[in-house]
Structure formats: structure tokens, C-alpha cells
Amino acid sequence: xxxxxxxxxxxxxxxxxxxxxxxxxxxxxxxxxxxxxxxxxxxxxxxxxxxxxxxxxxxxxxxxxxxxxxxxxxxxxxxxxxxxxxxxxxxxxxxxxxxxxxxxxxxxxxxxxxxxxxxxxxxxxxxxxxxxxxxxxxxxxxxxxxxxxxxxxxxxxxxxxxxxxxxxxxxxxxxxxxxxxxxxxxxxxxxxxxxxxxxxxxxxxxxxxxxxxxxxxxxxxxxxxxxxxxxxxxxxxxxxxxxxxxxxxxxxxxxxxxxxxxxxxxxxx
Amino acid sequence: xxxxxxxxxxxxxxxxxxxxxxxxxxxxxxxxxxxxxxxxxxxxxxxxxxxxxxxxxxxxxxxxxxxxxxxxxxxxxxxxxxxxxxxxxxxxxxxxxxxxxxxxxxxxxxxxxxxxxxxxxxxxxxxxxxxxxxxxxxxxxxxxxxxxxxxxxxxxxxxxxxxxxxxxxxxxxxxxxxxxxxxxxxxxxxxxxxxxxxxxxxxxxxxxxxxxxxxxxxxxxxx
Numbered sequence: 002x003x004x005x006x007x008x009x010x011x012x013x014x015x016x017x018x019x020x021x022x023x024x025x026x027x028x029x030x031x032x033x034x035x036x037x038x039x040x041x042x043x044x045x046x047x048x049x050x051x052x053x054x055x056x057x058x059x060x061x062x063x064x065x066x067x068x069x070x071x072x073x074x075x076x077x078x079x080x081x082x083x084x085x086x087x088x089x090x091x092x093x094x095x096x097x098x099x100x101x102x103x104x105x106x107x108x109x110x111x112x113x114x115x116x117x118x119x120x121x122x123x124x125x126x127x128x129x130x131x132x133x134x135x136x137x138x139x140x141x142x143x144x145x146x147x148x149x150x151x152x153x154x155x156x157x158x159x160x161x162x163x164x165x166x167x168x169x170x171x172x173x174x175x176x177x178x179x180x181x182x183x184x185x186x187x188x189x190x191x192x193x194x195x196x197x198x199x200x201x202x203x204x205x206x207x208x209x210x211x212x213x214x215x216x217x218x219x220x221x222x223x224x225x226x227x228x229x230x231x232x233x234x235x236x237x238x239x240x241x242x243x244x245x246x247x248x249x250x251x252x253x254x255x256x257x258x259x260x261x262x263x264x265x266x267x268x269x270x
Numbered sequence: 271x272x273x274x275x276x277x278x279x280x281x282x283x284x285x286x287x288x289x290x291x292x293x294x295x296x297x298x299x300x301x302x303x304x305x306x307x308x309x310x311x312x313x314x315x316x317x318x319x320x321x322x323x324x325x326x327x328x329x330x331x332x333x334x335x336x337x338x339x340x341x342x343x344x345x346x347x348x349x350x351x352x353x354x355x356x357x358x359x360x361x362x363x364x365x366x367x368x369x370x371x372x373x374x375x376x377x378x379x380x381x382x383x384x385x386x387x388x389x390x391x392x393x394x395x396x397x398x399x400x401x402x403x404x405x406x407x408x409x410x411x412x413x414x415x416x417x418x419x420x421x422x423x424x425x426x427x428x429x430x431x432x433x434x435x436x437x438x439x440x441x442x443x444x445x446x447x448x449x450x451x452x453x454x455x456x457x458x459x460x461x462x463x464x465x466x467x468x469x470x471x472x473x474x475x476x477x478x479x480x481x482x483x484x485x486x487x488x489x490x491x492x493x
Contacts, residue, residue: 103396
């Protein structure tokens, strides 16, 4: 259970996640404070993306028999997120509960996932109008501001297929920010981009990190970016945290052999 | 009894054949709306409906797809005449059966169109917390429609060409008109069937060409 005195924005309390026989997260516990920027690093299959997907409710935690005693719950702002209270007990959240709570979280995907049938502007206004209940004018004004922030104000009338990968990803960032989330999840947002397009996307994210107090959880192999924007770096392996700390310490003097090996391999790429 | 081709007979039979052709168009319109709308509801129901609905729905449409249209027309016509309402017109019953029969095909086309939408689209819609109605109406169906439009159009053309099946229950489409004319005048079968064939060709060929163009245009579109 989260401590009532210091209230983290996000708390994983002994969370398990399995896909069939494969255990991806194993009794994982960690907290993220409001406004904190956390970078998740680790080899493929270490559970980093699963953490983001659980936070975005694209996956559900593997339920435990007695969540009050055994944990297995994700908390958001001190309230259950993966679970809901029913007759004084925690039970896995239903869609109605998730729908009420997931608007606090936004996500940018590796493959952008813009809606190809909508022009850029509508991609950014759609949820504002139909989820946040803003007027069309208000939504468009906000979308234009954000598209300006990501350097794409002149592309509002284009379909996503007419944009480069980097531009599409910047629209996706604007789309996620348009909902004013408290938490922004970034899932390998530069992995699908040509190398020359990576810098623009990272520059936008640096801007966002520098100009807002949004909490960010970022899965990336861009160690320079992680060093610049993170307050904390967490190294994962086998669904567990191997080591965590401020980026300077993690990148300069990692304590664990697994972290050293991983960083050596990544930085050699 | 005249056995050869007669232009005089053509002139005589043509008005009846034209009436029959208009009936074919009316049946196609009614059955087409049923096939397009019901097929869509079935495809969405199979994907998104409650578990108790999905299996029977899927089974029923599997049955419809795997039995001949003619058998379905005769079963439904006989059953409705005997047990439901003998006053229901052959036009209404025939159009409904034809529409439901082709809905079983259009639903498969829609289903394939929905399945082809990348998983990331659904995930983005979830991440934005879009309401289910909006996910379907603004994200899934427009993308599915683009993938399915030409194929559904081709099903409608196929259905149009199957309207003569309904002559067995007395729908006065072109074949029924030709047979009625022949019954009265002991001539006109060759002329009547030939006119029917030409009218089918005249109507379906331009639509088939239009469908092909639509397919090419959609393939070149921006999404």
C-alpha cells in the first residue's frame, strides 16, 4: 500500500505481469514523484515497455488473490489505478473505471500510431473534443499552439502519410500533450526513425521537459537524451530493477555488472 | 409457334422486360441496403459484441454462406407464407432473403477490413481514451471502409445478377416477365432472355468499371 505521508504520483506495488508462462514483471515495486523524469533502460524483454503499457492500460496486471495483503496493484495519485474498490476490497479495474482515470496519462508510441484517415489538425483535436469536451475552436487553438511547439504549424492540413517519420512522431507528441496529461509515457519514440530525424524529435522532447512540469517515463536507447532530461535512470533485467539512480551516477559509475555490460553494449552501438 | 429471332417480338416484349428490369433495380436497392448495413452490424457484433451473441451470430451466418440462395429463398417464402403471414409480398420476402444472404459475404469483407487495421490504431484510440462509439465511427470504420469499399461493391454487383433467382417465388423480374410473355404468346423466350442479358450487362458493366476505378483511386489515396 502507498504511504499516506509522501504521495507519489505513480506507485507499482509488487506488480506481476505474465504472458502465458512468461513472467515479464516479477514483484516489481517502484514510485515516481510528481514532475519526475524517469528513464527506463535495459535489454529487450526486460519489462520496460510492459511498465508503460500497464500505465496506459493497454495491458492488465496479473491479478493476485489478495491485493490488500499481496499487492500487485498500480496506484496513481494514491488511488488504485489497475484496480478499483468494490465493497471495500480491491478488484481488477473494469473498463468504466479505467476510462475515468486513464485520461491522466498520455503515451507516444514507437510507431507513432497517428490516425491515417485524419489530417494532422484533427489528429490533435479529436480527443480534445470527444474526450476532454472542449469546443472545436478551443481544441484547434490548443492544437495550433502545440503544433507550433513541435515545429509543424504549417502541416495542419496534411495527412500523416505525407509527413516524414520524424514529423509524424512530433505530431504524435502534440496529440498526447493536447490532453494535458499528468504523466507522459514515451516508448522508444525514436527507434523507428531514420538517424537524421532523431535529433528533431529529441529536441522537441527536451523543450517539453524544459518548459513543463509533466511527469515523464521514457523507454529509450538514446543515452544522451536520458542523461540530459532524466532525474533518475532505472536499469531493468528479467522484470526486476537491477539498479537505479541519478543519470550522472548511472552512466559514469554503474555499480552492478549487468548495468555495466548493458551500457557498454549500448554505447558501443 | 415462331422459333426464330423476331424484331417484332422484341418490340412487343421490351416494355414488360423494362418493367422487370426496374423490379431488379428495386430489389437490388432494398437488398443492397440490407447487405451493406446488416453485414456491417454483423462484422462489428462479431468483433465487439457480447460473448453470448458472437457464437450464434457467427454460426448463423456460416450456415447462410454455405447453403444455396435458391434453397433459402424457397424455405423462407414457404415458411413465411405458411406460418407467419401469407400476405407478405414475394418482393419483400425475396429482397430480405437476398439481402441477408449477401450480408453474410459483406460481413466477411468488413471483418477482413477491420482485422487489417494495425493494432497500434486501437492502442492509440485507447491511449487517447476515445469513447467506443468514436473509436468505431472516427477511426476504425473509415479505415475499414477504404479497404472494403471496392469488394463490397463487387458483392452488390454479384447480388444484382442473382435477382432472377427470385422468379421462383413469383417476383416479376425480367426472367419471370419473359416466361409470362412466352406463356401468353408461345414465343419470345429467346428475345426476352437476350434482352435480360443485355440489360444486365448494360447495368453491371459500368458499375464494375466504376468499382475498379474506385479501387485504384483508394489505393492511391493518402491513407
